[in-house]
Structure formats: structure tokens, C-alpha cells
Amino acid sequence: MMSIAVAHGHDAHVIGLEDAAHEGPAPKRIITGFGFWIFLLSDIVMFSCFFAAFAVLSGQTAGGPSGAELFNLRNVAIETAFLLLSSFACGMASIAAEVRSHLWFYMAMAVTCLLGLGFLTIEFREFADLVARGAGPSRSAFLSAFFALVGCHGLHVSAGILWLLTMMAQVFAKGFRADILRRFLCFALFWHALDIIWVAVFSVVYLLGSAA
Amino acid sequence: MSDSHGVPQQADLAPGDQEAVSVKIRVLGYLVGLGLAVLLTATSFFIAGTDLVWQPSIPVAIIVLAIAQMGVHLVFFLHITTGPDNANNVLALAFGLLIVFLVIGGSLWIMANLNERMMPMDQIMQMQR
Numbered sequence: 001m002m003s004i005a006v007a008h009g010h011d012a013h014v015i016g017l018e019d020a021a022h023e024g025p026a027p028k029r030i031i032t033g034f035g036f037w038i039f040l041l042s043d044i045v046m047f048s049c050f051f052a053a054f055a056v057l058s059g060q061t062a063g064g065p066s067g068a069e070l071f072n073l074r075n076v077a078i079e080t081a082f083l084l085l086s087s088f089a090c091g092m093a094s095i096a097a098e099v100r101s102h103l104w105f106y107m108a109m110a111v112t113c114l115l116g117l118g119f120l121t122i123e124f125r126e127f128a129d130l131v132a133r134g135a136g137p138s139r140s141a142f143l144s145a146f147f148a149l150v151g152c153h154g155l156h157v158s159a160g161i162l163w164l165l166t167m168m169a170q171v172f173a174k175g176f177r178a179d180i181l182r183r184f185l186c187f188a189l190f191w192h193a194l195d196i197i198w199v200a201v202f203s204v205v206y207l208l209g210s211a212a
Numbered sequence: 213m214s215d216s217h218g219v220p221q222q223a224d225l226a227p228g229d230q231e232a233v234s235v236k237i238r239v240l241g242y243l244v245g246l247g248l249a250v251l252l253t254a255t256s257f258f259i260a261g262t263d264l265v266w267q268p269s270i271p272v273a274i275i276v277l278a279i280a281q282m283g284v285h286l287v288f289f290l291h292i293t294t295g296p297d298n299a300n301n302v303l304a305l306a307f308g309l310l311i312v313f314l315v316i317g318g319s320l321w322i323m324a325n326l327n328e329r330m331m332p333m334d335q336i337m338q339m340q341r
């Protein structure tokens with residue numbers, strides 16, 4: 001009790017109680033960002049279930065083709081480059097939003113969008129090619145897990161692109177208002193998190209799949 | 213720090229937000245992150261296809277490189293750092309990682325154990341005859 005009484009005096013920092021000296025609720029930007037961060041982490045936990053399923057089933061090819069026979073690593077490298085560069089462009093859009101530069105914001109967001117669409121195109125063609133070769137999701141447990149995991153990531157990227165276009169329209173219509181900037185903070189977190197998940201996908205699914 | 217009392221304290225940071233630094237330094241931060249990520253990705257792809265290294269070490273190397281790259285993304289793109297104003301974000305991340313580890317590690321462990329204890333498939337077929 002004694003030390004708390006001292007903290008209310010004039011040297012709170014001496015006994016390290018500065019954090020207790022906050023007054024009132026945190027700013028809305030922090031609450032929104034933290035809440036969305038919690039959502040992203042639960043999304044990552046959901047992905048971890050798909051990863052666990054894939055890791056358990058990756059050997060169960062039921063006499064069908066294995067990853068080493070199916071995967072085209074050159075395509076995967078291009079997909080990886082597209083997504084990484086679009087993550088970088090999204091970072092540039094964050095900076096542009098912070099300095100309130102409309103031109104740079106639209107340019108960075110357009111680049112982010114195009115790279116994301118390029119990623120989706122390559123992925124869609126890969127899926128169509130696999131199905132055409134008789135290696136669709138119903139062929140084996142391995143392929144079911146593969147399509148579920150990679151397809152789930154692809155769905156997230158598609159949703160992210162819709163969100164990206166919405167953000168561009170909102171900035172166009174309403175400008176860099178505080179609430180729009182909060183939404184954009186969440187979008188940027190989402191887009192970067194998708195790239196993190198893709199790192200796990202290309203390492204575990206494609207590289208380990210074709211090495212083993 | 214001695215004049216911190218009475219002055220509004222530096223509040224926490226939202227995840228994704230950075231301390232106030234100039235645009236130049238922020239762009240540089242993203243460029244460093246991009247460079248490191250490209251380096252790690254290229255190493256991963258190179259190791260997966262090469263005969264130069266001891267083959268059994270390849271899966272471990274790929275996993276380690278992937279974890280390193282996720283760290284690079286977290287720090288340079290999402291700005292989740294170990295600073296005191298980031299404590300809430302890091303704690304949430306740590307809890308998320310614990311669950312991820314339990315789900316993936318636990319599934320692999322249990323399923324490997326089951327596989328080991330299961331009768332070989334041809335013997336099961338024999339019994340069903």
C-alpha cells in the first residue's frame with residue numbers, strides 16, 4: 001500500500017508504475033487495430049488446423065500422384081514473388097495514407113491489386129490444370145487436404161482484393177477520414193498476414209512436398 | 213523520463229502502426245524487410261532443388277527458413293516489435309502461437325503414434341476375409 005501511495009505522488013517513474021498512470025480508454029485506432037489483430041490470430045489458428053490436416057494426410061495418396069509429381073516450382077516461385085511484392089506495395093500504400101498523398105495511395109493500391117490478381121490467376125490455372133489431369137480434390141486424401149488448404153488461402157486473397165477495391169473507393173469518396181484510416185489499417189494487417197500464411201504454404205506444401 | 217509526470221504518456225501502439233519516424237526511414241524499413249524476405253525465399257527455393265547439401269537436412273532447413281521469414285514479415289511489415297508499447301500485441305501473438313503449436317504438434321504426434329500402433333494394411337485385409 002505504501003508504494004502505491006508514493007506512486008500517486010510525483011515520482012511514479014521511479015518505481016516503474018508509469019503504465020498504471022494511463023487515464024481513460026485507449027484511442028479508437030488502438031482498440032480497432034488490437035481487435036483486428038485478435039481476429040487475424042484466430043484466422044491463423046484456423047489455418048493451423050488446415051496445416052495439421054495437410055501434414056497428417058500428405059502421404060496418403062491412395063495410389064494417386066504425389067506432390068513431387070504434380071507441383072511446378074517455377075509457378076510457385078512466381079506466385080511467391082507476386083504476393084511478396086504486393087505486400088510491399090501495400091506497405092507503400094500505408095505510408096501514402098499516413099502522409100495523405102492521394103496519388104501515391106491510388107498507385108500503390110493499384111499495384112497491390114494487380115499483383116494480387118496475378119497471384120490468383122496463376123493459382124486458378126494451377127488448380128484447373130490439376131483437375132484436368134485427374135488430380136482433383138476427390139482423387140486422394142492428400143489432394144483433398146491440398147485443395148482445402150491452398151484454396152482457403154486463395155479465398156482469403158480474393159476477399160482481400162474485394163476489400164482493397166472497397167478501400168480505394170472509400171478513400172476516393174470520403175478522403176482520409178479517421179474512420180477510413182482505421183479500416184485501411186485493418187486491411188493492411190490482413191494483407192500482410194496473408195503473405196505470412198503463404199510463406200508457410202509454399203514451404204510446407206510445395207517445397208517439402210517436392211523435396212520428400 | 214523525469215518530466216513524464218503530468219505530460220500525456222506515450223500510449224500503446226496499434227498493431228501495424230509504427231513510432232513516429234520520417235517517411236524516408238519508413239520506406240527504408242519496408243525495403244529492408246523486402247530484401248530479407250527475398251533472400252530467405254530464394255535460399256528456400258534453392259535448397260529445395262539442390263544436391264549440394266546433405267539431403268536429410270533439407271526439410272529442417274526449409275522449416276527454419278520459413279519461420280525466419282515469418283519473423284521478418286512480422287517485424288518489418290506488421291511492425292510487431294518487442295517495444296514496451298507493443299506488449300499487448302506481442303502477448304496476443306504469443307498466445308496464438310501457443311495454440312498453433314498445440315494444434316499442429318499435437319496432431320502430428322497423435323497421428324504418428326496411431327499409425328505406428330495400427331496393424332499393417334495387408335493384415336487387416338486378411339482378417340476381413
